Amino acid sequence: MRWIRASLGLNFSPWMALLAALALPSMASAQTPLTGRFAVVLDAAHGGDDTGGRLASGQFEKAATLAFSVRLRSLLAARGMTVITTRESDMTVDPNARAQIANRSKAEACLSLHATESGAGIHLFTSSLPPSQPARFLPWKTAQSAFVNRSLALVGALNSALLHDGFNVTLSRTALIAVDNMACPALALEIAPARGPDGKVTAEPDDPDYQARAAATLAAALLEWRMEPRQP
Amino acid sequence: MIPRYQKIVFSVLLAAALIMTGVLWHLRQRAHQRLLAGEDSAPTKAPEIAPTERATLLVANDADGSLLVQARSLPLPADPSARARVLLGELLDLYAAPDAAHPVTGGASGVAQVFLLPVPGSKDAQNSGDELAVVNLTGNFAASHPSGLETETLTVLSICGTLRANLPHVTQVRFLVDGQQRPNLAGHADLTRTYLTADAVPTGGTNP
Numbered sequence: 001m002r003w004i005r006a007s008l009g010l011n012f013s014p015w016m017a018l019l020a021a022l023a024l025p026s027m028a029s030a031q032t033p034l035t036g037r038f039a040v041v042l043d044a045a046h047g048g049d050d051t052g053g054r055l056a057s058g059q060f061e062k063a064a065t066l067a068f069s070v071r072l073r074s075l076l077a078a079r080g081m082t083v084i085t086t087r088e089s090d091m092t093v094d095p096n097a098r099a100q101i102a103n104r105s106k107a108e109a110c111l112s113l114h115a116t117e118s119g120a121g122i123h124l125f126t127s128s129l130p131p132s133q134p135a136r137f138l139p140w141k142t143a144q145s146a147f148v149n150r151s152l153a154l155v156g157a158l159n160s161a162l163l164h165d166g167f168n169v170t171l172s173r174t175a176l177i178a179v180d181n182m183a184c185p186a187l188a189l190e191i192a193p194a195r196g197p198d199g200k201v202t203a204e205p206d207d208p209d210y211q212a213r214a215a216a217t218l219a220a221a222l223l224e225w226r227m228e229p230r231q232p
Numbered sequence: 233m234i235p236r237y238q239k240i241v242f243s244v245l246l247a248a249a250l251i252m253t254g255v256l257w258h259l260r261q262r263a264h265q266r267l268l269a270g271e272d273s274a275p276t277k278a279p280e281i282a283p284t285e286r287a288t289l290l291v292a293n294d295a296d297g298s299l300l301v302q303a304r305s306l307p308l309p310a311d312p313s314a315r316a317r318v319l320l321g322e323l324l325d326l327y328a329a330p331d332a333a334h335p336v337t338g339g340a341s342g343v344a345q346v347f348l349l350p351v352p353g354s355k356d357a358q359n360s361g362d363e364l365a366v367v368n369l370t371g372n373f374a375a376s377h378p379s380g381l382e383t384e385t386l387t388v389l390s391i392c393g394t395l396r397a398n399l400p401h402v403t404q405v406r407f408l409v410d411g412q413q414r415p416n417l418a419g420h421a422d423l424t425r426t427y428l429t430a431d432a433v434p435t436g437g438t439n440p
Binding site: 046050052053054061114116117118119120123125128170171172173174175176177180188190192199 | 294378383385416418419422431
């Protein structure tokens, strides 16, 4: 069984940081953790051969998630947060590699970004793993279980901000490999078309204005999340 | 001038060829008769009509990400595995309807088989009769399923919830596609893990 060292209360030694850097030389976008900084991991889902779904505009999900990740990264960086992205271009990244990047970052929030043509508004998902006590070593496949409660709190913060700004929000729990392996407060965010009261689409998930509005709300919510006292 | 012995040899060979032709024709006719006798397609037993029972389906709705309870009257077979397959077929038929709130093409043929097994690894569970349902989906169903985190999650949860509502002893569900394990349904929902039916909680109910 594969294990990971939990980031709770443990400092990343220089040797581990060196090993981490050697383990994934191709991940140019993955940055080394900065202790004392508020780090956010943005995981633009899919990429490369994995196109994801196809949107009504004809664009693939992988392109929409990358565009959304870039927008959100700029806004978060402008607010003084350290942003770690799992990809910065159209490249294939294994789900385990995504989790590895997140787990090395000691992030306070990890967001797996998705886009879809079904449903409406913003879908927020936390892992459906049952909560467990944090431990020094966590099983790789269920690492998120030690962070489920904090992930739910993070979803609550984002949900409040999105509802406040007029977004239609759906909350649910799901089984997603990349999120289940993450040892940080993590969620999957799926951006769906904005729809009017009659159900007609008013903005597609890859619409730049719609994405910019959602990114601005999320950036503000994460800034608020940064101010909240950390739970053990 | 053809020698006499050659004429005799030719006659013998010709006779042998004719005799062998006759024998082969006779054998072919016998084999044909035997095949026809084995392919008696007349029904030997009248088909049984299963009694109509009340069934509960957990139907997904993409608009609000909910699972709605729908009561239906269906002819359900007595065998639990066949019963589970009929229930899931009915659920997928709803999704294949033109005005479905959770559109997925394929319909009832999307579920190839459902196997019910004792929950592995737990003596308590075996004593309590808890079962693991292995749902074998077809490759066509998975290939035609819309890609998306919400839509795939709803499909999985509605299958788990429908099994739980009608077969309460089914506590866990695993998924196969064409008999093989597959990483995800259509790019998102993890199909490598075991799902707990208790996680599929309905969020509302309707009475059609």
